[in-house]
Amino acid sequence: MKAIFQDRYGPSDLLELRDVDQPVAADNEVLVRVHAAAVNARDWHIMRGDPYLARLAFRPVFGFGGPKRKIRGSDFAGRVEAVGSRVTRFRPGDEVYGDVGDADGAFAEYVCAADSLVEHKPANLTFAQAAAIPLAGSTALMGLRKAGVQAGQRVLINGASGGVGTFAVQIARSFGAKVTGVCSTRNVDLVRSIGAEHVIDYTREDFTRGSQRYDVVFDLVANRSLGEYRRVLTPTGTLILSGGGVSGSRPRLFGPMGLTLSGMARSRFLRHRVLTLTDGPRGSELLAALRELVESEAVVPVIDQTYPLVEAPAAIRYLEVEHARAKVVITV
Known part of the structure; x- marks a missing residue:
């Protein structure tokens, strides 16, 4: 599959679109075909290893020379392709959204996420809009x-x-x-x-x-x-x-x-x-509450720019440097 890959800390120019192995869902995970992913400030913080203190304080995420996880991105929306043996809330074909948090990996054609970090997508939103939320x-x-x-x-x-x-x-x-x-x-x-x-x-x-x-x-x-x-x-x-x-x-x-x-x-x-408030995956209960707010039209995601997966480095640069307003989304 195609994914945005990073070997070492530095600017977005270091990010590359590569062919990597497609992930396989563990017993408690769902495999999702990603249709959209959102860029967050955490992506450029991890990309640059910024601040230095984070490299010591958040060891599951930050290594000394580069991020522990090589594929960027935490927010996603897409369709379930496969489910692990212990997953009962989802089945292949379901439209979902979620935040893989410290696992990263959403800037790719497929991502695996624990079922506790995934929720059914708001029915009134596109995949791009849903990806902007988690x-x-x-x-x-x-x-x-x-x-x-x-x-x-x-x-x-x-x-x-x-x-x-x-x-x-x-x-x-x-x-x-x-x-x-x-x-x-x-x-x-x-x-x-x-x-x-x-x-x-x-x-x-x-x-x-x-x-x-x-x-x-x-x-x-x-x-x-x-x-x-x-x-x-x-x-x-x-x-x-x-x-x-x-x-x-x-x-x-x-x-x-x-x-x-x-x-x-x-x-x-x-x-x-x-x-x-500390960073990290937020969980399906919050996602379910957000879905209710969105479906009642109390909340509407606001998207500034969208980019294709190949232009993910430009999307992160735009958020990091150009002071983007609202959300920047990557379509896959």
Whole structure:
């Protein structure tokens, strides 16, 4: 089968389309013929081995000279080709979507995934739209649930036009929250169109200097200090930290992990709740909940660009360098 392969850390130019062996489903896995896969920030982080600290902290994913898994991609949507002996929820021909997480391998014609990481595809979506959901949608839903977002609360989403951000705006709105999105000038209309009641253009206004206070701040950018985020919270407010950071030509020591580590270390001493979200496969329960939100039309995936599998390096470069909005999808 064809797959996007990587031998060592570096820029997207190192990624190659190669012929590799087709995977075989284990007893608890499904083999999926991939029709679409989504690009996430984790793909370029792993591609570059960035930040350096991750190479030590996440050994199942990062090696010292290159990624442990040689085929990039975690999000996929497609049709089940075969199932393992212990799989009962799926059968060949089912349309599914999922997130293989640390196993990677979705930028390929076929991928194997544990049945616990796969769910039936939303009936009202194309494969490309469904592939855009798993990691980003699950991260958004998990963060908002963890924060206990309720109707009437004020929620600020920093990075509202990104992959996770576009889902977070819509999901928070579906919970009845009053949503404020932070984004650049070119994305203001987009963020408003998906449900944000108020949009802050960060090129013109510093939200950390404003008078508005929020019950929940969901950070997806890691471009402010812990103190600046806390400044805009209500006395009993919650801060959610979920990665982010800007790519560079060379890996950094801490990158966005610096803010996360600071939040984890100081959270027990602060009056505000500080929650951190870790990367990894999210599971079928979240995917099932997201399917319900999508099929009820409370949430609609937003796709910026699509690329064929052979152009996956360009797709990752676009996300990494061009500050893509919403999701970038690879069709197979």
